[in-house]
Amino acid sequence: MRLENKIAVIIGAGQAPGMGDAIGNGRATALLFAREGATVCCVDRDLKSARQTSEMITAAGGTAMALVADVTDEAAMEEAINRVAMTWSRIDILHNNVGISVEGGDAPLEDVSTDAFERIFDVNLLGTMLACKHVLPIMREQKSGAIVNISSASAYWTGHPTVLYPASKMAMVSFTRQIAIQNADVGVRANTILPGLMDTPMAVDRRVEATGRTRDDIAAERDAKVPLLNKMGTGWDVANAALFLASDEAGFITGIELPVDGGSLARVG
Ligand SMILES: NC(=O)c1ccc[n+]([C@@H]2O[C@H](COP(=O)([O-])OP(=O)(O)OC[C@H]3O[C@@H](n4cnc5c(N)ncnc54)[C@H](O)[C@@H]3O)[C@@H](O)[C@H]2O)c1
Numbered sequence: 001m002r003l004e005n006k007i008a009v010i011i012g013a014g015q016a017p018g019m020g021d022a023i024g025n026g027r028a029t030a031l032l033f034a035r036e037g038a039t040v041c042c043v044d045r046d047l048k049s050a051r052q053t054s055e056m057i058t059a060a061g062g063t064a065m066a067l068v069a070d071v072t073d074e075a076a077m078e079e080a081i082n083r084v085a086m087t088w089s090r091i092d093i094l095h096n097n098v099g100i101s102v103e104g105g106d107a108p109l110e111d112v113s114t115d116a117f118e119r120i121f122d123v124n125l126l127g128t129m130l131a132c133k134h135v136l137p138i139m140r141e142q143k144s145g146a147i148v149n150i151s152s153a154s155a156y157w158t159g160h161p162t163v164l165y166p167a168s169k170m171a172m173v174s175f176t177r178q179i180a181i182q183n184a185d186v187g188v189r190a191n192t193i194l195p196g197l198m199d200t201p202m203a204v205d206r207r208v209e210a211t212g213r214t215r216d217d218i219a220a221e222r223d224a225k226v227p228l229l230n231k232m233g234t235g236w237d238v239a240n241a242a243l244f245l246a247s248d249e250a251g252f253i254t255g256i257e258l259p260v261d262g263g264s265l266a267r268v269g
Contacts, residue, residue: 002247004037007088009081011071011131012098012150013042014049018201019208019215025150025200026097027053028235029242034062036243038093041084045070071098071127081134093246094135094147096128101165103206109163117164124168125175132179132190139188146246147190149176150238153261155194173257180255189254191245196261197222199232228262 015024034040034057044050047068054064069076100123105116139145155170180190241260259265
């Protein structure tokens with residue numbers, strides 16, 4: 001029970017629709033946090049999907065609630081966070097999982113529009129910023145708390161096929177370092193996870209729809225790029241890293257970026 005008695009808010013705790021058994025990073029994290037004793041508040045713009053996650057938690061004997069909010073809507077985010085704070089009197093963990101890429105219009109530079117730029121930076125960066133803005137005063141008052149922001153290893157990759165997603169994910173790294181230092185005086189920690197190629201519905205199944213290729217074909221192409229056993233990671237790998245960073249075991253760790261990428265960032269050349 002590594003998160004016993006902790007109140008955790010997971011933004012993006014639902015999951016993109018998929019065609020197989022793959023689990024999303026956010027849902028896996030919500031389930032694992034609950035299994036480790038946390039009360040989990042599942043926030044998503046898709047209430048049905050957030051409810052599915054919270055029902056999976058309660059069916060397994062855990063405690064959860066589901067709330068709707070779009071991360072780009074400050075009033076909705078503030079309301080959701082206040083609701084959690086009023087219900088449970090504290091917030092120990094904030095996990096920001098929401099992120100979009102090609103579905104928001106990301107593309108090679110010559111094809112990106114101003115609308116796509118605004119959409120992707122709004123969801124990935126503004127969304128994370130708004131959640132932190134409204135949770136941090138609560139954590140500062142408590143003099144404790146842990147924030148985990150889900151960025152991407154693609155922030156550090158060169159040769160990524162699109163430009164907006166990696167740029168927004170790198171901005172999240174810088175933002176997280178700033179809030180880590182600005183809140184270190186009261187013991188509130190903030191860290192970033194850099195997932196590499198993961199086998200999630202968003203990353204694989206959505207591409208099947210977009211390209212018409214088979215799931216096996218897309219999965220094999222992604223697997224081949226991963227140094228460790230030539231196999232993508234899963235949502236559980238991200239969840240396990242998030243569990244460590246959110247737990248008291250990481251009590252002396254703040255302002256870092258933790259790759260969960262099967263060695264992708266270690267490879268040069
Ligand atoms: N899967 C990968 O290979 C991979 C690699 C690197 C980074 N990541 C990052 O992992 C995170 C999510 O992965 P996932 O597999 O859980 O994805 P997912 O799509 O299954 O889950 C994301 C959730 O966010 C919700 N969401 C989307 N836009 C929202 C908005 N505007 N407001 C509120 N909720 C919104 C969706 O409804 C969904 O439930 C993203 O930040 C992504 O960039 C994934």
